[in-house]
Amino acid sequence: MAKDGPAPLERFINGILPENPVYRQLLGMCPTLAVTGNMKAAMTMSGAVLFVLFCANIITSLIRGLLKPHLRILVFTLTIATFVTIADRLLQAFLYDMSKELGPYVPLIIVNCIIICRCEVCASKQGVLTAASDAVGQSIGFTLALASIASVREILGTGTWFGLTLIPADVPAKVWSTWSVMILPPGAFIALGLLLGAANRIGEIRQGRRAAV
Amino acid sequence: MDTITSLILIAVGAAVINNFVLHYFVGICPFIGVSRRVDMAFGMGCAVTFVISIAAFLSWTFTYFILRPGAPLTTLIVGRQVDLTILSYIIYIFVIASSVQFVEMYLRKFFPPLYKSFGVYLPLITTNCAILFACLEILKRVAVPTGAAAWGATGGAAIWGLGEAMALAIFGGVGFTLAIVIMAGIREELDHCDVPKSLRGAGITLLVAGILALAFMGFTGVDTGVKKLLVDREKPQSAEVKSTSPDKADNAGIRNPQSAIRLRQGYGGQVRNQVASP
Numbered sequence: 477m478a479k480d481g482p483a484p485l486e487r488f489i490n491g492i493l494p495e496n497p498v499y500r501q502l503l504g505m506c507p508t509l510a511v512t513g514n515m516k517a518a519m520t521m522s523g524a525v526l527f528v529l530f531c532a533n534i535i536t537s538l539i540r541g542l543l544k545p546h547l548r549i550l551v552f553t554l555t556i557a558t559f560v561t562i563a564d565r566l567l568q569a570f571l572y573d574m575s576k577e578l579g580p581y582v583p584l585i586i587v588n589c590i591i592i593c594r595c596e597v598c599a600s601k602q603g604v605l606t607a608a609s610d611a612v613g614q615s616i617g618f619t620l621a622l623a624s625i626a627s628v629r630e631i632l633g634t635g636t637w638f639g640l641t642l643i644p645a646d647v648p649a650k651v652w653s654t655w656s657v658m659i660l661p662p663g664a665f666i667a668l669g670l671l672l673g674a675a676n677r678i679g680e681i682r683q684g685r686r687a688a689v
Numbered sequence: 690m691d692t693i694t695s696l697i698l699i700a701v702g703a704a705v706i707n708n709f710v711l712h713y714f715v716g717i718c719p720f721i722g723v724s725r726r727v728d729m730a731f732g733m734g735c736a737v738t739f740v741i742s743i744a745a746f747l748s749w750t751f752t753y754f755i756l757r758p759g760a761p762l763t764t765l766i767v768g769r770q771v772d773l774t775i776l777s778y779i780i781y782i783f784v785i786a787s788s789v790q791f792v793e794m795y796l797r798k799f800f801p802p803l804y805k806s807f808g809v810y811l812p813l814i815t816t817n818c819a820i821l822f823a824c825l826e827i828l829k830r831v832a833v834p835t836g837a838a839a840w841g842a843t844g845g846a847a848i849w850g851l852g853e854a855m856a857l858a859i860f861g862g863v864g865f866t867l868a869i870v871i872m873a874g875i876r877e878e879l880d881h882c883d884v885p886k887s888l889r890g891a892g893i894t895l896l897v898a899g900i901l902a903l904a905f906m907g908f909t910g911v912d913t914g915v916k917k918l919l920v921d922r923e924k925p926q927s928a929e930v931k932s933t934s935p936d937k938a939d940n941a942g943i944r945n946p947q948s949a950i951r952l953r954q955g956y957g958g959q960v961r962n963q964v965a966s967p
Contacts (some may be wrong), residue, residue: 502891505717506818549815550786557778565775580825583778587816589718661712662903669888669895676887 481602484609491613498621499675503589508622509664510581515638518626519619520574524567524582526615528559529591530608536599537607543600552595553586560586590614628667633658692852694919698912699856704864706912709819711902716819716865720872721894723810730873732803734866736792736811738859741820743788744781745858748824749831749851751780757832774832781824789815823861827854871901 482490497503504525511521532555543551564582567575575582585591594614599607630636632655635643643652657663703709710716716737723733754762758772793811796804804811814820830849849857875897884893 502721503718505721506714509714509717549812550782553782553786553815554779557782561775561778564778580822580829583825584715584818584821586778586782587818587821589816592816657903660902660906661714662899662906664714665895665899665902669892669899672895673885673888673892676892680887 481598481606484606487598487606487610488613491610491615492617492620495614496617496621496675497590497593497614498618499672500679501590501593503593504618505668506584507581507588508625509661509668511578512622512626512629512664512667513633513659514630514636515623515626517574517577518622520567520571521578521581522615522619522622524563525585525588525590525618526612527563528556528585529594529611529615531559532556532591532595533599533607533611534604536595537602537604540600548600549592549596552592552600556591556595557586590618625664625667625671628671629658629663633663694916696852696856697919698916699853700860701915702912703857704860704867705905706908708864708868708905709822709861710865710868711898711905713822715822716817719810719813719817720865720869720898721891724869724872724894725876727870727873727877729806730869731866732806733810734862734869736796736807737814737817737819737865738862740785740788740792740814740817741823741858741862741865742855743791744785744820745823745827745854746851747784747788748781749827749849749854751784752777752828752831753848753851756780756828774828777828777832781821781828784824785820786815788820819861819865823858826857830854868901868905872898875901 491497495501498505498508507521507525511517532552535555536552539551560583563585564575567578567582594610598610602610627637630638631642635641635645635652635654643654655663658667707713710720719733719737724730752760754760756763756773756777758774759770760773763771763773789812792814793804796807796811827849830853872894876894879893879897888896
């Protein structure tokens, strides 16, 4: 069987850090900025993206022989829209408060560049197993990115993490008071910008070390 | 003059107070990608405004006449009230794809150099979050929340007509254009600065966007001022009463500026009162 592209395991491992969707490919910034105010919302969003990406990749891979070139983006988007409708209704049924908090960002998964990009780059060209492992790898990478940003924003912004108080409320104001800007839009931009710079710097250092060796 | 008042409030809210890019985080991809030069940024902003307007018009029409529970056309055809909002996301994707196609044809016929300068970015507007976001806002305000958009219960406010929907769309696009042009101007200056290597490109853009968002937060409370101005002009006596009526504020999607910073209130999510008012 001719190998046409990276193997499933390679796709899986690539998606986590080397081709991380947020830090390396700079895709899917809208939910990254919007739902990372606290860890619970971030984890719910990454669970929804995992579900949609997994199902959409599998379906796209199964129908890859039937896609017309100039209509493929529309077909991807419609497939994704179906699964996002399912995910949205499931969230409203079982996690209603979280659904209200996430608001319109769950339907906005439809136009999330990560999913369309993975369908275009991987699922429409390779088999079901490769597509599935690519989906899981990219979702884990997305989860890591969301978790990093959400942790920073939640700990600095409210002193809690996943709802558990890390910094007790009776700490005097001179020692620590919460940086509420981190919960608000400016804090989202600033946190993502600084973490992106940190990720780039770490990548540079590792590349330098590898080149030196 | 109540319609005009609410239209102006929606317009000011969408363009400036709840700016699509800097408050709702939609349309970030073109915001980072196309904001290197002012003329390209302005062109992208105009194209997005054009597409949003067409898409909002079509999606309002579909939602009002076909999708919402009790819609006239559906009731006529089926014979009883049905709720078709489960199809809303798919319909909106069709609407957006056709709007982008229509704009592409229009640009190719009447503004060929502009069309050529856009290149591959024009079809990418289909995946622009801002357009789908405008459609979702309209869904939230037109369909009585059951199922789809139940996360955006508006507490019994009046259904938006076409005027309100178009005001949101057009001025949302204007706000997007405003943000992207400001960012392009700043980035043109940043080209001459010594940005650290790891922050070049997206990193410094996001940091500058954060400062811009901080600046735009200063517009909170403009809606109350505008409302007071407009209401004062109509009825000088009862100006005090209407300052923050909940359905008006919710109808316009504008934050209630009671405390200094109110978090994510437009979607009825939990309000985290972490900040004391000044």
